[in-house]
Amino acid sequence: MREATQICSAEITRRCLLQGATRGIGAATVLGMMASPAMASKIPQSAVAYRATPNAAQHCDNCRLWEPPNACKTVDGTISPQGWCRIYVKA
Numbered sequence: 001m002r003e004a005t006q007i008c009s010a011e012i013t014r015r016c017l018l019q020g021a022t023r024g025i026g027a028a029t030v031l032g033m034m035a036s037p038a039m040a041s042k043i044p045q046s047a048v049a050y051r052a053t054p055n056a057a058q059h060c061d062n063c064r065l066w067e068p069p070n071a072c073k074t075v076d077g078t079i080s081p082q083g084w085c086r087i088y089v090k091a
């Protein structure tokens with residue numbers, strides 16, 4: 001059986017994060033984190049260099065991850081339609 005770190009190196013998944021979390025901080029803490037699945041599953045804006053201004057023709061409201069009127073499927077918090085971040089995916 002391969003180590004979890006080898007499996008996770010190819011693709012970071014929610015399962016990988018939870019496996020690491022359960023080893024490091026215990027099940028009770030993880031269950032507390034899971035109390036708000038929507039918040040636990042999104043990435044902080046700072047982690048993807050989110051900004052409220054576009055990158056040329058790339059902006060949130062033409063990104064595949066955009067959720068009108070002001071949210072993103074992947075990035076946490078209020079998102080401007082004219083914003084942009086490093087994980088932009090053309091719609």
Ligand code: SF4
Pocket residue numbers: 050059060061063064065066067071072073074075079083084085086087088089
């Ligand atoms: S550019 Fe980034 S923040 Fe904006 S919708 Fe796409 S993934 Fe979300």
